[in-house]
Amino acid sequence: MNRFSAILGLLAIAALSALIGARAQVIDWVPFEPAPSEFPREAFRTIVPQSCGGTAARANPPGQDPGVRAGAASAGGFLPGLSANELAIANTAAFWYSQPWTLTGQVGGLGPRYATNGCFECHAYPAPGGSSPIPNTEVALANLNGATNTVPSFITSNGPTRIPYQISTGSILKLYTVKGMTGAEGCTLAQPDFPALLTNNDLSYHIPVPLFGLGLVEATPSANFIAAQTTLPGGVSWTLASLGITSGRFNHSVDGISTLGWKGGVSSIKGFSDLALSVDLGVSSVTYPRKDDEVASCIFNPVPDDFGPRLTRLSPNSASVSADYSSQSDLYSAFIKYLAPPAAVTSYISSVVGAVTTASIANGRARFISDGCVACHTQDQTTGANVAIASPTYKSYTYTPWSDYALHNMGTGLRDGLSFGAAGPQDFRTSALWGTGQRYFFLHDGRTQDLNAVIQAHKSTGSEASTTVDNFNADSTGNQQDILNFLRSL
Numbered sequence: 001m002n003r004f005s006a007i008l009g010l011l012a013i014a015a016l017s018a019l020i021g022a023r024a025q026v027i028d029w030v031p032f033e034p035a036p037s038e039f040p041r042e043a044f045r046t047i048v049p050q051s052c053g054g055t056a057a058r059a060n061p062p063g064q065d066p067g068v069r070a071g072a073a074s075a076g077g078f079l080p081g082l083s084a085n086e087l088a089i090a091n092t093a094a095f096w097y098s099q100p101w102t103l104t105g106q107v108g109g110l111g112p113r114y115a116t117n118g119c120f121e122c123h124a125y126p127a128p129g130g131s132s133p134i135p136n137t138e139v140a141l142a143n144l145n146g147a148t149n150t151v152p153s154f155i156t157s158n159g160p161t162r163i164p165y166q167i168s169t170g171s172i173l174k175l176y177t178v179k180g181m182t183g184a185e186g187c188t189l190a191q192p193d194f195p196a197l198l199t200n201n202d203l204s205y206h207i208p209v210p211l212f213g214l215g216l217v218e219a220t221p222s223a224n225f226i227a228a229q230t231t232l233p234g235g236v237s238w239t240l241a242s243l244g245i246t247s248g249r250f251n252h253s254v255d256g257i258s259t260l261g262w263k264g265g266v267s268s269i270k271g272f273s274d275l276a277l278s279v280d281l282g283v284s285s286v287t288y289p290r291k292d293d294e295v296a297s298c299i300f301n302p303v304p305d306d307f308g309p310r311l312t313r314l315s316p317n318s319a320s321v322s323a324d325y326s327s328q329s330d331l332y333s334a335f336i337k338y339l340a341p342p343a344a345v346t347s348y349i350s351s352v353v354g355a356v357t358t359a360s361i362a363n364g365r366a367r368f369i370s371d372g373c374v375a376c377h378t379q380d381q382t383t384g385a386n387v388a389i390a391s392p393t394y395k396s397y398t399y400t401p402w403s404d405y406a407l408h409n410m411g412t413g414l415r416d417g418l419s420f421g422a423a424g425p426q427d428f429r430t431s432a433l434w435g436t437g438q439r440y441f442f443l444h445d446g447r448t449q450d451l452n453a454v455i456q457a458h459k460s461t462g463s464e465a466s467t468t469v470d471n472f473n474a475d476s477t478g479n480q481q482d483i484l485n486f487l488r489s490l
């Protein structure tokens, strides 16, 4: 049931969270904020939990988050230079990625518990493969085809798509059941008791991580991640140690460093896709052949629901025969593997701060580096010599995710109480920042839409990022503004 412990074989989560008193630390859902343009500049201080570490008074007033960058999506296309066969598979995969799962039929096996009826409902913005859209698709799916679920209070129309975890067990809880759905007659399975779980402070939330560029991340050897973490940019006055940042802490799977998920607990796109089928949609697969809730009166499809190679060719037939005999999970994995990273822009117009110039973005990047943000948000990573993409371009190819993909203690303020492999209840894998310009929600639980709030949330007791927040706050308002402008250019 738990997407990571299934792979890592971790059974001590409940004991661990009880031990460290995780339940008391759950962060309450804060009401959704107004659009950045209406957002009072100082208001984020009332939203970010400023826990006991105390945040030093700011030397300078903060800049303003330029807000979600308008215009066409800068992500969603495939890597340039794919072969004809790769493109045929990628396009077929993109089609099936956007097809909803149903109780039975060609893409059949939804439930009996589900959060949504497809990956595309959560990984949606600014293009298929992205993160939470607005409005939140999870709201309407409570009543999918007549289902009679109640939308839990932590799922709101203007809030992020979220997956709830039960802290005391480490399990993912699916929001809904198929009870009441046309074709699910006889199923009386109840939803989890969310009001009671909320009363007991036993829930934590994670939002979708965008999927763009993951083929390159997957093609990066452990040794390259390790080397990149300690290769500092030229001219900086800090070291990892002087900033209080611990290096060499990566999450691991059987094959080396693992990078996927907020805690970095899974190493492959395919592994994560099979997990997502099971924990988000209730769909069983060759990797996870059982239903999560084996209530006979609620199962309508022969298991495993998703398997390949198929016995008959998928219809509609595509330009790729191999794609037509693949499982949906194989197709999703191919779709994700071939997605290009989000493209950064060199200037843009913001409805909040007006024209953002190339010079401002360049200065923001320089201050992001000199303030030490880059100590975790490592600019470049490099793929290995053997890459599962035909074009030689992607061998030893340098890309720019702005992450070391390592684990860091982010303090009591960001603690989610969950443990996955090497990641403890306050540890998170550094977020990749590519695509920040076109994201609505930030941080693991999607608690804010405001980049100032994101940065202040990096500082609390125990956080390895606190010194960099002090550096940011001590920077001039103009430099802070340039850093925010730079982040929204990504």
Ligand code: HEC
Residues within 6 Å of the ligand: 115, 116, 118, 119, 120, 121, 122, 123, 161, 162, 163, 206, 207, 208, 209, 210, 211, 214, 259, 260, 261, 262, 263, 269, 272, 273, 276, 277, 280, 281, 332, 333, 336
């Ligand atoms: C209900 C919303 C939801 C649905 C539906 C969903 N995801 Fe996700 N996805 C998430 C969340 C939340 C995370 C972060 C999970 C975590 O770390 O706890 C995530 C993370 C991922 C990641 C890791 C990305 C990274 O870089 O860390 C992959 C890969 C992924 N999902 C693939 C899929 C696929 C494939 C599907 C469909 C089979 C899918 N997801 C359906 C919410 C969703």
Ligand code: HEC
Residues within 6 Å of the ligand: 245, 368, 371, 372, 373, 374, 375, 376, 377, 408, 410, 414, 428, 429, 430, 431, 432, 433, 436, 441, 442, 443, 444, 445, 451, 454, 455, 458, 464, 465, 468, 469, 472, 483, 487
């Ligand atoms: C000690 C490592 C570390 C340092 C230093 C650091 N970050 Fe982060 N950053 C993280 C981690 C880990 C997360 C994810 C935390 C979470 O979601 O709870 C994150 C999240 C973010 C996000 C949101 C990304 C998302 O996917 O939601 C932004 C934006 C960001 N950081 C910017 C900055 C800036 C700007 C600085 C410098 C002032 C900085 N970071 C310094 C580790 C770091």
